[in-house]
Amino acid sequence: MKNLLILFFFLTSAAFGQDLIPTSKGDIKITPILHGTLVLEYEGKTIYVDPYGGASLFSGQKSPDIVLITDIHGDHHNQETLDGLDLKNAIIVAPKAVAEKLPSGSSKSIQVINNGETETISGINISAIPMYNLPETDDSRHPKGRGNGYIVQLGNKKVYLSGDTEDIPEMRSLKGIDVAFVCMNLPYTMDINQAADAVSEFKPAIVYPYHYRGTEGLADVEEFKSIVNSKAPEVEVRLGNWYPQN
Incomplete structure (x- = not known):
């Protein structure tokens, strides 16, 4: 029986492309789901990030304690997916622009945090930082202050x-980032060269390219990895299975 359980865990992990990141208090389990969506597990807590793609993609995942939502767009705040999830014990963490769109009673509670704010939620320190397009214009897809990037402290890892x-x-x-998830899709965010150059400056210990499907298809994350390896070889680039249907 023990061997069967080990085999089941191995096959499940392989299907999802899960990673384990060691900390001072146990492992962080990272599960890519789709595009900018992932699941983090640590010390009995489960965090969903930008649930999108339908609730069925979370089959086999634990129900969330925290749901982080970064912005109002449908690949981040996806109400159809949220409606299909068990959120009765979940605290949704979101910027004000998202919180205003969330139906009341859809989760245990809603915690609004905006750029520059830090809150401890279910024992986990969460900081909201800016995410926006350049140059800053009135018609920007992502104006400064509307959405959040997040820094989540899990044990001794940021x-x-x-x-x-x-x-x-x-x-x-950014300083002292242990694990970074960095977007790269045109025309919505940045290209692989911009992303690689930024990563090479703030130098996270590990970086995952994610959210890399744009209007021209999937960004060349292998080339992103090559650029980072040449500019900042101390940064480990990990490529996850973010688009299992492709």
Whole structure:
């Protein structure tokens, strides 16, 4: 029986492309789901990030304790997916622009945090940082202050979730990031060269390219990895299975 359980865990992990990140208090389990959507598990807590793509994609995942939503667009705040999930014990963490769109009673509670704010939620320290397009214009797809990137403290590890951002100074100035999830899809965020250059400056220990489907298809994350390897070889680039249907 024990061997069967080990085999089941191995096959499930392989299907999802899960990773384990060691911390001072146990592992962080990272599960890519789709595009900018992932699941983080740590010390009995489960965090969903930007649930999108339908509730069926979360089959086999634990129900969330925290749901992080970065922005109002449908690949981040996807109400259809949220409606299909068990959120009765979940705290939804979101910027004001998203919180205003969430139906009341859809979760245990809603915690609004905006750029520059930090809150401890279910024992986990979560900071909201800017995510936006450059140049800053009135018709920007992602104006500064509307959406959140997040830094999540899990044990002694800092996990950065970029949300939809370009190569902004707030990202370049990050310090001490252990795991980074960085977007790269045109015309919505940035290209692989911008993303690689920014990563090479703030130097997370590990970076996952995610959210890399744009109007021209999937970004060349292998080339992103090659650029980072040449500019900042100390940064480990990990390529997850973010688009299982492709």
